[in-house]
Amino acid sequence: xxxxxxxxxxxxxxxxxxxxxxxxxxxxxxxxxxxxxxxxxxxxxxxxxxxxxxxxxxxxxxxxxxxxxxxxxxxxxxxxxxxxxxxxxxxxxxxxxxxxxxxxxxxxxxxxxxxxxxxxxxxxxxxxxxxxxxxxxxxxxxxxxxxxxxxxxxxxxxxxxxxxxxxxxxxxxxxxxxxxxxxxxxxxxxxxxxxxxxxxxxxxxxxxxxxxxxxxxxxxxxxxxxxxxxxxxxxxxxxxxxxxxxxxxxxxxxxxxxxxxxxxxxxxxxxxxxxxxxxxxxxxxxxxxxxxxxxxxxxxxxxxxxxxxxxxxxxxxxxxxxxxxxxxxxxxxxxxxxxxxxxxxxxxxxxxxxx
Amino acid sequence: xxxxxxxxxxxxxxxxxxxxxxxxxxxxxxxxxxxxxxxxxxxxxxxxxxxxxxxxxxxxxxxxxxxxxxxxxxxxxxxxxxxxxxxxxxxxxxxxxxxxxxxxxxxxxxxxxxxxxxxxxxxxxxxxxxxxxxxxxxxxxxxxxxxxxxxxxxxxxxxxxxxxxxxxxxxxxxxxxxxxxxxxxxxxxxxxxxxxxxxxxxxxxxxxxxxxxxxxxxxxxxxxxxxxxxxxxxxxxxxxxxxxxxxxxxxxxxxxxxxxxxxxxxxxxxxxxxxxxxxxxxxxxxxxxxxxxxxxxxxxxxxxxxxxxxxxxxx
Amino acid sequence: xxxxxxxxxxxxxxxxxxxxxxxxxxxxxxxxxxxxxxxxxxxxxxxxxxxxxxxxxxxxxxxxxxxxxxxxxxxxxxxxxxxxxxxxxxxxxxxxxxxxxxxxxxxxxxxxxxxxxxxxxxxxxxxxxxxxxxxxxxxxxxxxxxxxxxxxxxxxxxxxxxxxxxxxxxxxxxxxxxxxxxxxxxxxxxxxxxxxxxxxxxxxxxxxxxxxxxxxxxxxxxxxxxxxxxxxxxxxxxxxxxxxxxxxxxxxxxxxxxxxxxxxxxxxxxxxxxxxxxxxxxxxxxxxxxxxxxxxxxxxxxxxxxxxxxxxxxxxxxx
Numbered sequence: 001x002x003x004x005x006x007x008x009x010x011x012x013x014x015x016x017x018x019x020x021x022x023x024x025x026x027x028x029x030x031x032x033x034x035x036x037x038x039x040x041x042x043x044x045x046x047x048x049x050x051x052x053x054x055x056x057x058x059x060x061x062x063x064x065x066x067x068x069x070x071x072x073x074x075x076x077x078x079x080x081x082x083x084x085x086x087x088x089x090x091x092x093x094x095x096x097x098x099x100x101x102x103x104x105x106x107x108x109x110x111x112x113x114x115x116x117x118x119x120x121x122x123x124x125x126x127x128x129x130x131x132x133x134x135x136x137x138x139x140x141x142x143x144x145x146x147x148x149x150x151x152x153x154x155x156x157x158x159x160x161x162x163x164x165x166x167x168x169x170x171x172x173x174x175x176x177x178x179x180x181x182x183x184x185x186x187x188x189x190x191x192x193x194x195x196x197x198x199x200x201x202x203x204x205x206x207x208x209x210x211x212x213x214x215x216x217x218x219x220x221x222x223x224x225x226x227x228x229x230x231x232x233x234x235x236x237x238x239x240x241x242x243x244x245x246x247x248x249x250x251x252x253x254x255x256x257x258x259x260x261x262x263x264x265x266x267x268x269x270x271x272x273x274x275x276x277x278x279x280x281x282x283x284x285x286x287x288x289x290x291x292x293x294x295x296x297x298x299x300x301x302x303x304x305x306x307x308x309x310x311x312x313x314x315x316x317x318x319x320x321x322x323x324x325x326x327x328x329x330x331x332x333x334x335x336x337x338x339x340x341x342x343x344x345x346x347x348x349x350x351x352x353x354x355x
Numbered sequence: 356x357x358x359x360x361x362x363x364x365x366x367x368x369x370x371x372x373x374x375x376x377x378x379x380x381x382x383x384x385x386x387x388x389x390x391x392x393x394x395x396x397x398x399x400x401x402x403x404x405x406x407x408x409x410x411x412x413x414x415x416x417x418x419x420x421x422x423x424x425x426x427x428x429x430x431x432x433x434x435x436x437x438x439x440x441x442x443x444x445x446x447x448x449x450x451x452x453x454x455x456x457x458x459x460x461x462x463x464x465x466x467x468x469x470x471x472x473x474x475x476x477x478x479x480x481x482x483x484x485x486x487x488x489x490x491x492x493x494x495x496x497x498x499x500x501x502x503x504x505x506x507x508x509x510x511x512x513x514x515x516x517x518x519x520x521x522x523x524x525x526x527x528x529x530x531x532x533x534x535x536x537x538x539x540x541x542x543x544x545x546x547x548x549x550x551x552x553x554x555x556x557x558x559x560x561x562x563x564x565x566x567x568x569x570x571x572x573x574x575x576x577x578x579x580x581x582x583x584x585x586x587x588x589x590x591x592x593x594x595x596x597x598x599x600x601x602x603x604x605x606x607x608x609x610x611x612x613x614x615x616x617x618x619x620x621x622x623x624x625x626x627x628x629x630x631x632x633x634x635x636x637x638x639x640x641x642x643x644x645x646x647x648x649x650x651x652x653x654x655x656x657x658x659x660x661x662x663x664x665x666x667x668x669x670x
Numbered sequence: 671x672x673x674x675x676x677x678x679x680x681x682x683x684x685x686x687x688x689x690x691x692x693x694x695x696x697x698x699x700x701x702x703x704x705x706x707x708x709x710x711x712x713x714x715x716x717x718x719x720x721x722x723x724x725x726x727x728x729x730x731x732x733x734x735x736x737x738x739x740x741x742x743x744x745x746x747x748x749x750x751x752x753x754x755x756x757x758x759x760x761x762x763x764x765x766x767x768x769x770x771x772x773x774x775x776x777x778x779x780x781x782x783x784x785x786x787x788x789x790x791x792x793x794x795x796x797x798x799x800x801x802x803x804x805x806x807x808x809x810x811x812x813x814x815x816x817x818x819x820x821x822x823x824x825x826x827x828x829x830x831x832x833x834x835x836x837x838x839x840x841x842x843x844x845x846x847x848x849x850x851x852x853x854x855x856x857x858x859x860x861x862x863x864x865x866x867x868x869x870x871x872x873x874x875x876x877x878x879x880x881x882x883x884x885x886x887x888x889x890x891x892x893x894x895x896x897x898x899x900x901x902x903x904x905x906x907x908x909x910x911x912x913x914x915x916x917x918x919x920x921x922x923x924x925x926x927x928x929x930x931x932x933x934x935x936x937x938x939x940x941x942x943x944x945x946x947x948x949x950x951x952x953x954x955x956x957x958x959x960x961x962x963x964x965x966x967x968x969x970x971x972x973x974x975x976x977x978x979x980x981x982x983x984x985x986x987x988x989x
Contacts, residue, residue: 086887115889128880132902141898142888191884366828374829382845493977497970499921501928502962505948509958608834612925626837627929630844638841646832 025063028198028231029085034058034094035255036080040306052306054080056255057094062199067225067232069246069263071239071278073302077255078235082201085233086118087111098199116146116195123204125184129176135162135187136172142194161190166220182213189220199231206241218245239282243267251275254305254313257332261339271341273318312344320346360654367650374646375428375639379421382635424636434636436629443640446625451644453621454610456526457544460537461606462599464545465552470595472549473556474588480561488553495550501612504543508616511539523620540613547609548602555598559591593660600656604649720982727978733971741787750778753936770960773943774950779960782938786961789932789939790968793850794919797857802912804858805865806901812866813873814896820870827863835860835918836925843931850933857922861915868911872904906983913976917969924965940965 035058037051055077062068070078083089085096087103096103098114106114122128129138140158143149149157159169165186176184185205192200202221206214222245224230234246242249242263249266251259251274259272270276277298298317303309309316315325322345330342346352427434436446476488511517519539520532564587610623618624622641629637721728740747770779812820830838842856876882876899885895926932927941935942940961947958 088883088887112889112891115887118887120884120887122880122884124880128884130881130899130903133898141885141890145889145894188884191888195888366825369825370829370832373825374832377826377829378841493973494966494970497917497973498966499924499969501925502944502965505944505958506962509948509955513955604832604834605836606834608836611834611836611840612929615929627840630840642833642837642841645834645837646829649832649834 025065027061028064028099029062029233030095030097030100031061031081031085032059032095032097034081034084034096035092036077036084036089037092050306052304053255053308054305055084055091056308058250058252058255058257059094060250060257060260062231062233064198064231065225065229066248067234067246069234069236069242069249070252071236071242071249072252073237075254075302075305076252077305078252079203081252082120082203082233082235085199086115086120086201088120113146116142116148117198118201119192119195119197119199120201120203121185121188121192121205123208125181125188125208126176128188129184131176133175134172135167135174135176138176138187139190139194142191146195148195157194158190161193162187164193164224165190166216180213181209182217185209185217186220189217189224193224193228197230199233201233201235203235204237205234207236207238214241221245239278251278254303254308256313257342258314259339259341261335261341265336265339269336269339271335271339271347272344273320273346274314275341312342318346320344320349320352360658363650363654363657367647367654370650371643371646375643376421378639378642379424379635382633382638434640436634436637439634439637443636446637447622447640447644450620450622450625453523453525453619454607454614454623457537457541457610457614457619457621458603458606460541461544461548462603464541465548465602466599467549468545469549469552470556470588470592473553473595474560476553476557477560477564477587489557492550492553495546496554498547500543500547500609501616503546504540504613504616507539507543519617521618523618536617536619540610540617540619543613544606544609548599548606551602552595552598555595556591559594560587563587563591596656596659600653603652607645607648716982720978724978724982727975727982730971730974730978733967734975737787737968737971738791740784741791744784744788748778748781748784750781753777753938771954771956773946773957774954777936777938779943779957782943783940783960783964786938786940786943786964787968789850789927789937790920790923790965793854793857793923794916794972796854797861797919798912798915800854800858801861801915802865802908805862805867806869806904806908808862809866809869809871810873810896810900810904813870814877814892814900823866824870827866830859830863831867835922839922839926840929840931843926848931848934853923853926853932856926857919860922861919864911864915865908868907869904872907873900876900876903910976910980910983913979914973915976917972917976920965920969920972 034055035053036055037053039048040050040052041047042049058077058081060068070081072078080089084091087096091104098118103111103114133141136155136158139161140154143154143157148154155172159172162168162171167183167186167190171179171183171187176187179187188205205221206217209217218241221232225232232245234242236242246263249259249261249263250257251266251272253274259266259270259275261269266275267279270279297319299319300317303313303316309326311324311326311328312318312321312330315321318325324345330344332340333343334340424434434443435441436443439446472488472492476485476492479485508518519536523536524532526533607623610621611627612623613619614621614624615627622644626638626641628634629641770783773779773782808823812823839856839860842859843852846852846855873896882895882899885899890898923932923939924941924944927939928945930942930945932939932941943961944958944965947954947961950957
């Protein structure tokens with residue numbers, strides 16, 4: 001990120017992407033101890049033989065105008081978390097509060113109303129748009145559902161939205177198959193913006209795009225955030241994207257939160273062994289810089305979320321694991337203001353914290 | 356594999372149960388007094404009607420009738436036929452073998468002509484033979500089976516003065532007569548299944564012939580004939596099997612008309628009679644038998660998959 | 671809460687195909703002018719392609735149209751009343767007055783064939799339309815909501831589909847008494863499960879797609895989602911099934927009429943005519959040939975057309 005861009009972003013958001021703690025914005029979404037277990041059915045009578053513990057006890061806040069990234073390997077539960085926040089899935093336990101109201105306690109009708117303010121952008125540009133609907137219908141659906149606008153006024157609003165995401169009025173009548181992947185993502189963004197949301201969950205929103213297009217879409221998202229004061233929960237496995245777009249990062253492993261910190265702080269001062277492993281695997285353009293990072297190698301495959309390891313879930317692959325790791329369940333400890341990590345015996349190791 | 360079969364059988368049982376329950380209540384709730392039909396005599400007195408009703412067990416409320424019927428079924432007793440005054444199982448035992456024979460005969464005919472013509476059609480794709488065979492199959496598919504039956508009877512009688520020997524004789528009594536009696540209806544029934552099979556074989560084989568692994572076999576030097584019969588044909592039979600399973604239902608339906616037409620004392624003609632006579636226990640039992648046959652045949656088809664496709668066997 | 675305003679911070683994309691760059695065309699009415707890619711235009715293009723690539727289907731379609739015209743304008747085609755019995759001209763062979771001869775009761779066979787087409791088409795048409803509609807509604811709703819209702823429905827469908835078509839229809843008509851209404855009712859009961867199964871299967875697949883999740887995230891009620899996203903996306907296999915069912919429905923009507931369970935006499939039904947003819951076949955073959963040909967040709971036409979529709983809509987088929 002160039003210095004010029006960093007400055008303008010800083011001006012508009014009032015906080016730095018520079019490693020200081022996240023600014024004191026209003027807390028829009030509070031997630032507390034969120035868990036989601038999916039039952040596994042087998043056999044003739046469809047008995048429940050186990051649970052897939054997709055998400056287990058996640059807690060975080062989303063502050064207005066900021067971007068929180070949720071990162072981890074496939075199967076770590078980040079997509080499920082995103083859906084839980086929007087209440088597209090019912091949690092097994094825990095709570096999600098939006099503007100102080102618990103989403104579990106409001107009526108269905110109220111929830112439906114609230115949906116205008118909590119939106120989502122999907123990963124796959126090819127299945128996230130109804131192939132039989134025109135762009136105008138797709139983007140305008142939210143306006144229809146909530147009666148925000150109709151007729152000419154609706155068409156005008158949709159046209160404005162299309163222009164805002166970098167498409168044109170002439171695309172109103174076109175159908176999804178006539179667009180490229182990047183353009184379809186833009187349509188998806190326009191759809192999400194139609195109801196003036198406060199929070200948008202970006203579920204791997206750029207992962208399926210070519211790298212050059214990724215940059216364009218990411219820039220679009222940043223600009224929109226600046227202009228409209230949006231709050232993003234950005235779900236991704238790509239750490240480069242994270243560094244570019246987010247203010248705060250949450251690292252997940254097998255359904256649990258492993259570390260949370262402001263972006264630069266996380267990248268310059270990763271604490272947890274898993275975080276370090278993730279970071280060391282990120283390809284870096286400058287070969288000189290590559291040599292400076294501590295290389296952490298992981299062994300083995302990701303265990304199944306239906307049968308997570310005991311104690312610290314990461315211990316089966318952790319290069320620093322000791323016997324106690326199989327029995328002691330780690331707690332989240334604050335390493336420095338705003339930087340939280342799961343406790344780990346590795347921290348006691350000499351010289352570890354200073355790497 | 357075993358688990359799959361058990362699962363299917365249980366599901367089938369449930370299906371039959373739902374079916375019979377549905378039929379039971381529907382039949383009893385529809386007007387058309389079976390009693391009067393049985394007695395077939397308008398001058399019969401009220402007491403006689405009442406007595407007969409009690410005899411048939413129709414005076415009890417529907418629920419009680421249902422449970423007593425159900426209880427009977429579990430013990431193997433399907434009740435007594437109103438019309439024949441005999442246990443239903445007896446009537447079924449008499450009639451079922453005839454339908455069975457007819458069905459098997461029809462399938463044999465269908466499988467004799469269908470896959471073969473489909474294969475030839477696929478091999479000679481685009482050539483006149485293909486066109487001709489496809490024409491035959493679509494015509495065979497379009498002419499209803501009862502019409503084929505009528506046309507056969509008509510023209511055989513008209514042109515050759517031929518009609519099948521009359522009182523029905525089963526396979527053991529008089530094989531030649533039996534064969535003659537079965538042949539025509541079996542052709543009528545088998546023709547449409549055969550036509551459908553032919554089309555399915557053709558398209559399935561074309562798909563297989565275009566597949567990559569056939570190219571590999573060809574590259575290894577196999578002769579065309581070997582390719583066609585050994586590799587392509589075997590692999591294209593799978594969807595054909597499914598089709599036969601599904602078509603079996605249509606075949607059974609056809610037996611109703613065709614048996615009546617050719618005076619064969621099978622389950623089909625019996626169903627027709629029973630429906631007219633409001634013979635509830637028999638109709639119900641017949642429907643269950645048909646349903647059971649259909650389910651069993653389809654389970655059989657799935658088992659056959661296992662024989663033809665080793666991938667499925669493994670799972 | 672920020673409001674949507676016309677943005678100037680994002681430039682239009684360049685280098686991405688399909689989207690023209692820059693410019694700001696005036697007014698919303700401009701957007702509605704060019705409909706080159708709307709559903710209507712796509713349908714027309716589809717029809718044109720069909721005409722070019724499916725000659726047999728086209729011929730079949732022409733025949734079907736002819737049949738419909740004959741049925742509708744029956745009284746213009748023939749002046750004879752198909753139900754009037756004419757004792758004088760009983761069992762006359764085909765001649766100038768009676769194109770197909772007369773039957774055993776002196777009725778004009780040609781007229782009966784023409785009027786008979788009304789029965790066949792009406793029954794087949796209403797059965798297919800009703801079954802499709804009911805099947806899509808039930809299957810779509812059941813597939814979307816899942817749960818107990820869906821499980822029970824599946825079992826019921828399996829049960830109904832395990833009885834042969836004719837047996838079930840026979841059963842229902844015999845029970846309720848032969849009439850046009852009962853005939854249609856019986857056949858609808860028989861054919862709806864097929865459509866329900868297809869609709870349900872497709873809906874299960876559609877339910878998992880992102881655009882349905884998006885609709886839910888937008889706050890759409892389930893019925894809206896089913897109607898606007900579900901149904902349009904499941905119609906392709908349904909249309910194929912419907913076009914293939916027409917032929918079956920005609921056969922079913924003919925078979926039931928043959929058995930005496932179709933529309934009551936003296937209404938002319940082709941199946942009934944075949945049954946009558948069977949008695950008199952020795953001396954009067956035309957009584958049989960006319961309805962037999964009528965049935966066979968009609969079913970053939972519908973089957974060919976159905977095939978053509980399927981080939982047209984299903985690009986994966988190998989020809």
